[in-house]
Amino acid sequence: MNLHKNNARSDIQLERMNLAENLKLCPFCSKGLIQIHKAPIEKETEAFFVTKNVFPYEGTRVHLLIIPKEHISTIADIAPKHWIEIGELFQWIVKKENLDAGALFVRFGNMHKTGSSIEHLHFQIISGTKTDEEDSEGLKVKLGYK
Numbered sequence: 244m245n246l247h248k249n250n251a252r253s254d255i256q257l258e259r260m261n262l263a264e265n266l267k268l269c270p271f272c273s274k275g276l277i278q279i280h281k282a283p284i285e286k287e288t289e290a291f292f293v294t295k296n297v298f299p300y301e302g303t304r305v306h307l308l309i310i311p312k313e314h315i316s317t318i319a320d321i322a323p324k325h326w327i328e329i330g331e332l333f334q335w336i337v338k339k340e341n342l343d344a345g346a347l348f349v350r351f352g353n354m355h356k357t358g359s360s361i362e363h364l365h366f367q368i369i370s371g372t373k374t375d376e377e378d379s380e381g382l383k384v385k386l387g388y389k
């Protein structure tokens with residue numbers, strides 16, 4: 244397990260990371276999802292769980308995570324047959340949440356370079372809009388290195 248506390252975005256997130264460290268549990272492995280993450284599993288497939296991000300990005304209405312059941316930290320470790328599940332889950336989320344705009348992204352590798360706080364690979368789906376809010380603010384993209 245590897246956590247990057249410098250990338251925590253709030254005190255409560257840091258507390259959860261300390262709890263994970265004390266319990267020696269990865270927050271995104273199955274025991275950690277129950278004891279640390281605590282948000283319910285919204286959908287499960289052969290290789291993934293879908294759950295809410297308990298520390299949603301500012302301004303998001305929807306912030307869900309697709310988390311591999313296996314503790315992996317790189318996309319190279321996703322079996323080719325499981326990529327289709329990611330696409331199906333993404334489509335399921337878009338339909339379930341009635342999203343007309345949003346983003347799907349995944350960071351991988353060196354957490355000093357990605358700004359990620361948890362090594363366990365996770366796909367993030369964010370949306371800040373509702374279909375009836377045409378003039379809501381657009382997605383703020385902070386991905387980048389400058």
Ligand SMILES: [Zn+2]
Nearest residue numbers: 269272314363
């Ligand atoms: Zn894990």
